[in-house]
Amino acid sequence: MKQRLVLNQSLQWKMNQSLYQSIEILQLTGMELYDYMKQVAEENPLIEEVQPIDKELISQFRKTDYSIDEMNTAELTLYDQLKSNLYVLDIKDKSLLPVIIFGIDSLNEDGYIDIAMEEWADYCKVELTTVKRALSYIQLLEPAGIGARDLTECIQLQLKQMNIDAPYISTLMSEDIALLAEENSYQISLNYEITEEKAQKLIESIKLCHPKPGKLLTPTKTEFIIPEASIYKEDTEWKISFFNWSSPAIQINNQYNNQDLKGEAASFVKKKRKEVEMLQQALDYRSSTLEKVIRIIVEKQLPFFETGPKMLKPLTLSELSAQLDLHISTISRAIRQKYVQTVHGVIPLKYFLQREVQKGAGVASIVIKHILKELINLEDKSRPLSDEKIKQLMEERYQIKIARRTIMKYRDELQIPSSVKRKGANNNEK
Known part of the structure; x- marks a missing residue:
C-alpha cells in the first residue's frame, strides 16, 4: 500500500510538474497571477523582478457589481452547477x-463520489443497478471526470471525452504506474502491444487530465473585478489590448551565468533555471490561450460589441472547442473569473457563452430576459402585460417565436411577479 501511494504521488508530481503549473496559471486572474509570480520570485533567486502593476489604473475597476450581467444567474456551488446542468441529459x-x-450531493470537493455504491442504494431505497445507472448520468456532466470513484476512473472518463481508446488504462495505472511517472513510452508500448507513438500520445493525454475536476467548478469570490483586456474599436476594426497585469513580465538575474559553480551550487542554479523556463512557458501558454479565446468571442459576438446586449448570440464551450481545436476543459479554465473591458462595461467572459433559448431559434436566452425585462419596465402599470401578450410582442417586434411557458420560466428566474400580482401591487401603492 505504501509503495503504491509513493508511486501515485510520483506520477502526479511527474505528470503535473510542468503541465499542472500551466493549468494552475491558466485559471488565475490577472491579480492572482501577479501575487503568484511575486511568491515564486521570493523562492527563486534567478528572478530579479516581476513587472509592477499599474495601481492607479486598477483603482478605476474597484467595484463589485456590473449592470450588464445582473440578469445572469448568481455564482453557484459545485453541487448547484451540476444540478442546474442536468437538463442537458436525456x-x-x-x-x-x-x-x-x-x-x-455525495460528491466531495474534488468531484469524486464520496459514498459507497451500496450505501447510496440503501439511502435511496433502490437496487444497486439503479445507482449504477444514476452514476453513469453524473459522469456525463462537465467537467469530464466528475463522479469518478478513484483517480484511475477519473482519468478514464477524461480520456473517453478525448476519444482516447485505452481499455488497458486500469492495469497501466495499477501495475505500471512507475512507467507513466517516468514517461517510458517505449516500455509501455512493449507491455501493452501498442506502437510507441500511441503510447506517447496516451502519456500526453493523461498529462491533460485534471486529477481534481471538482475544483474547476468551485466558486471563488473576488474583492476586485479587474479586466484582463480591453476590447475597443479603432476606425473600423475591433482590437484587443491586454493590461500589464494579465501577463506579468519577469526580469532574470544574469549574475549566475558568469559564475563557475560546482557541485550542489551548480545543481541548485540549474534547477532554478529550469523552474524559470517552465514558468515562462506556462505564462506564454496562458497568454496565447486567453488571446485565442477572446479573439474568437469577439468574432462570434461582433453584433454585441457593435450594438449591445440585445444582439448577443448563442455560443457554447463546445463551439469554441471545435473552432479553436482546444479541449473544453482548457477553455473553461481560461475564462474562469476573467473579465474584459468593453464599451458596454466590464463583463465576465462567461457572459458571452449563452445557451440557445430553443433549438434552431438562434436567440440567446439572455436576450429574451433582457427584452422581457425591458417590456415589463415600459408596460402600462394599470394594465400589466400577460405572458401571452409578451409572447405576441416578442414575435411582432423582434421576430422571436417562443412558447408562453418559456416566458413564464424566464420571468420567474428574473423574480418578476405575474401580471395579476403586478397589477395588485400597483393598486396597493395607490
Missing part, C-alpha cells in the same frame, strides 16, 4: 432524478 426515467441528485 433522462427518460424521471424516477431516477432523486437518485442522481443524491449522488451529486
Whole structure:
C-alpha cells in the first residue's frame, strides 16, 4: 500500500510538474497571477523582478457589481452547477432524478463520489443497478471526470471525452504506474502491444487530465473585478489590448551565468533555471490561450460589441472547442473569473457563452430576459402585460417565436411577479 501511494504521488508530481503549473496559471486572474509570480520570485533567486502593476489604473475597476450581467444567474456551488446542468441529459426515467441528485450531493470537493455504491442504494431505497445507472448520468456532466470513484476512473472518463481508446488504462495505472511517472513510452508500448507513438500520445493525454475536476467548478469570490483586456474599436476594426497585469513580465538575474559553480551550487542554479523556463512557458501558454479565446468571442459576438446586449448570440464551450481545436476543459479554465473591458462595461467572459433559448431559434436566452425585462419596465402599470401578450410582442417586434411557458420560466428566474400580482401591487401603492 505504501509503495503504491509513493508511486501515485510520483506520477502526479511527474505528470503535473510542468503541465499542472500551466493549468494552475491558466485559471488565475490577472491579480492572482501577479501575487503568484511575486511568491515564486521570493523562492527563486534567478528572478530579479516581476513587472509592477499599474495601481492607479486598477483603482478605476474597484467595484463589485456590473449592470450588464445582473440578469445572469448568481455564482453557484459545485453541487448547484451540476444540478442546474442536468437538463442537458436525456433522462427518460424521471424516477431516477432523486437518485442522481443524491449522488451529486455525495460528491466531495474534488468531484469524486464520496459514498459507497451500496450505501447510496440503501439511502435511496433502490437496487444497486439503479445507482449504477444514476452514476453513469453524473459522469456525463462537465467537467469530464466528475463522479469518478478513484483517480484511475477519473482519468478514464477524461480520456473517453478525448476519444482516447485505452481499455488497458486500469492495469497501466495499477501495475505500471512507475512507467507513466517516468514517461517510458517505449516500455509501455512493449507491455501493452501498442506502437510507441500511441503510447506517447496516451502519456500526453493523461498529462491533460485534471486529477481534481471538482475544483474547476468551485466558486471563488473576488474583492476586485479587474479586466484582463480591453476590447475597443479603432476606425473600423475591433482590437484587443491586454493590461500589464494579465501577463506579468519577469526580469532574470544574469549574475549566475558568469559564475563557475560546482557541485550542489551548480545543481541548485540549474534547477532554478529550469523552474524559470517552465514558468515562462506556462505564462506564454496562458497568454496565447486567453488571446485565442477572446479573439474568437469577439468574432462570434461582433453584433454585441457593435450594438449591445440585445444582439448577443448563442455560443457554447463546445463551439469554441471545435473552432479553436482546444479541449473544453482548457477553455473553461481560461475564462474562469476573467473579465474584459468593453464599451458596454466590464463583463465576465462567461457572459458571452449563452445557451440557445430553443433549438434552431438562434436567440440567446439572455436576450429574451433582457427584452422581457425591458417590456415589463415600459408596460402600462394599470394594465400589466400577460405572458401571452409578451409572447405576441416578442414575435411582432423582434421576430422571436417562443412558447408562453418559456416566458413564464424566464420571468420567474428574473423574480418578476405575474401580471395579476403586478397589477395588485400597483393598486396597493395607490
